[in-house]
Amino acid sequence: MRSIYSTTDLANLLEVNESTIKRWADSGHIECVKTKGGHRRFPIAAVLRFAQENRIALRGFGFGEFPDGDMQAHLAAGNISKLIPELKRAALSGKIDLALEILRVGIAARPHLLSLYHDVVFPPLVQIGEQWEKGTLTVDEEHLASRTIREATARLQAELFQKPSVRRTVLLACYEDELHDFSTQCVANYFESEGWKTVFLGQATPTDSVVHAVRKHQPEVTVVSTIALTDERKFIRDMNEAVAPATRSVGGMLVIGGPRTRERFAGTVQADMLTDSILQYESLTTRPIPPAAAL
Numbered sequence: 053m054r055s056i057y058s059t060t061d062l063a064n065l066l067e068v069n070e071s072t073i074k075r076w077a078d079s080g081h082i083e084c085v086k087t088k089g090g091h092r093r094f095p096i097a098a099v100l101r102f103a104q105e106n107r108i109a110l111r112g113f114g115f116g117e118f119p120d121g122d123m124q125a126h127l128a129a130g131n132i133s134k135l136i137p138e139l140k141r142a143a144l145s146g147k148i149d150l151a152l153e154i155l156r157v158g159i160a161a162r163p164h165l166l167s168l169y170h171d172v173v174f175p176p177l178v179q180i181g182e183q184w185e186k187g188t189l190t191v192d193e194e195h196l197a198s199r200t201i202r203e204a205t206a207r208l209q210a211e212l213f214q215k216p217s218v219r220r221t222v223l224l225a226c227y228e229d230e231l232h233d234f235s236t237q238c239v240a241n242y243f244e245s246e247g248w249k250t251v252f253l254g255q256a257t258p259t260d261s262v263v264h265a266v267r268k269h270q271p272e273v274t275v276v277s278t279i280a281l282t283d284e285r286k287f288i289r290d291m292n293e294a295v296a297p298a299t300r301s302v303g304g305m306l307v308i309g310g311p312r313t314r315e316r317f318a319g320t321v322q323a324d325m326l327t328d329s330i331l332q333y334e335s336l337t338t339r340p341i342p343p344a345a346a347l
């Protein structure tokens with residue numbers, strides 16, 4: 053995959069005239085660097101940011117990496133789930149650079165971060181977890197694959213377009229004992245790219261500390277995630293007696309995230325939203341946050 057584009061290359065990729073590219077570059081719509089000879093050059097990250105900001109699918113970007121014509125046709129149609137086996141292979145062999153290239157192709161073919169997580173990044177992890185559970189994958193293989201995906205995702209985040217600040221804060225934490233922090237990190241990445249101030253407390257956060265952070269940062273949205281829960285009754289108590297009152301006292305919402313949260317906690321946890329698909333977060337960033345009294 054090329055790491056820098058010339059004006060001609062970019063005009064071909066975006067299917068516009070070279071003069072349009074020059075105009076966009078000179079007015080600052082797309083970042084570029086100039087060579088000593090005065091030629092414009094566009095780094096790959098700038099191309100991706102531009103496409104993301106303007107929701108332009110880059111039909112053809114990086115498709116040369118996949119000689120298979122079927123794959124190219126799927127990508128051109130925005131069907132990025134075809135990248136799952138490719139990402140899984142790269143993850144199992146610990147190839148972070150290759151995993152990053154696959155994610156770049158994914159976001160270029162479908163410029164929507166939540167879809168990239170949902171359709172490309174998460175499925176290999178779920179498959180890897182199933183294989184580990186069945187004993188067909190060892191712990192070292194699972195660790196290497198998960199770390200490769202986490203690292204590639206973090207590197208992609210650094211390249212992506214970030215909206216200007218919307219002056220809203222989201223606080224995220226993994227519940228006590230919870231070490232699975234990756235999907236919460238992805239939710240944090242999404243809010244960050246939407247221009248929110250993001251405070252992510254990370255793995256295994258004690259409930260008292262979540263409450264302290266809510267009072268300190270006064271977030272519009274607080275997300276507590278739970279995946280491998282050992283004491284469900286304690287979780288429900290902690291949320292209802294400590295975290296939910298704290299979020300209400302600052303006029304914010306409480307969101308519980310994790311697999312099957314709606315099935316597990318509907319009617320027991322006093323949360324404003326139970327999310328078991330990362331796609332649900334789109335509604336939170338696009339709608340106005342209601343005042344606490346209306347919740």
Ligand code: B12
Pocket residue numbers: 174175177178179180181182185194198229230231232233234235236239275276277278279280281308309310311312327328329330331
């Ligand atoms: C990597 C991994 C680990 C790593 C985590 C590293 C890290 N920094 O995250 C390590 C090695 C630490 C680990 C440890 C353990 N793990 Co583990 N792990 C995984 C694996 C393979 C991937 C996790 C991941 O990142 N998934 C990413 C996304 C895809 O999954 P997700 O977080 O569930 O999110 C989904 C939904 O919850 C939803 N969602 C929607 N909205 C939101 C919002 C938020 C905020 C969140 C969080 C999620 C969410 O969207 C996602 C897609 O549908 C999974 C397999 C799997 N199915 O996920 C097992 C898995 C989660 N682990 C499992 C288990 C059993 C364990 C251990 C108990 C193993 C052990 N015996 O020690 C420990 C528990 C540690 C602890 N106390 O937390 C089980 C959990 C079963 C359960 N529900 O109880 C799984 C499902 C594997 C399996 N098939 O059995 N694990």
